Amino acid sequence: MIDIIEAGKFYNDCLKKVKEATLKENILPENTVLNVKADIMQRGGRTCKTVVGVFELNNVDYTFEVDLDRDDQPRDVVRKTASAIANVVAKAITQKIDWSEIK
Structure with missing residues (x-):
């Protein structure tokens, strides 16, 4: 079992991978800023934890x-x-799209 706190080590890498993929596919503009803002938090019991970032x-x-x-x-x-x-x-991107322009 992975220690839940270790999940924080993957946090930054996950953000980087998401940004790389979205830039590669032209989903986000080049000047998009995607940064870690807080340490990972956790709650839950022994068998399952909810990690919030x-x-x-x-x-x-x-x-x-x-x-x-x-x-x-x-x-x-x-x-x-x-x-x-x-x-x-x-979800953040879809909320910014002006859907009325799409026919």
């Missing part, structure tokens, strides 16, 4: 939550964390 995207703070299981391997933590961050980023 905060990051900044273009001067706006966003939080994300990841549910980690006791048996998660490091790759599971990375995948779940990156997915949670990517989902929040995607």
Whole structure:
């Protein structure tokens, strides 16, 4: 089992990977700022923990939550964390789009 605090070590890497992927696919503009804002926090019991993190995207703070299981391997933590961050980023982007221009 991975120590939940170790998940924090993956946090920064996950943000970098999400930013690299979004820039590569032209989802975010080049000047997008995606930064870690706070240390990872945790809550929950012995078998499952909810990890809460905060990051900044273009001067706006966003939080994300990841549910980690006791048996998660490091790759599971990375995948779940990156997915949670990517989902929040995607939601932030879709809220900025002027959908009325799309016919």
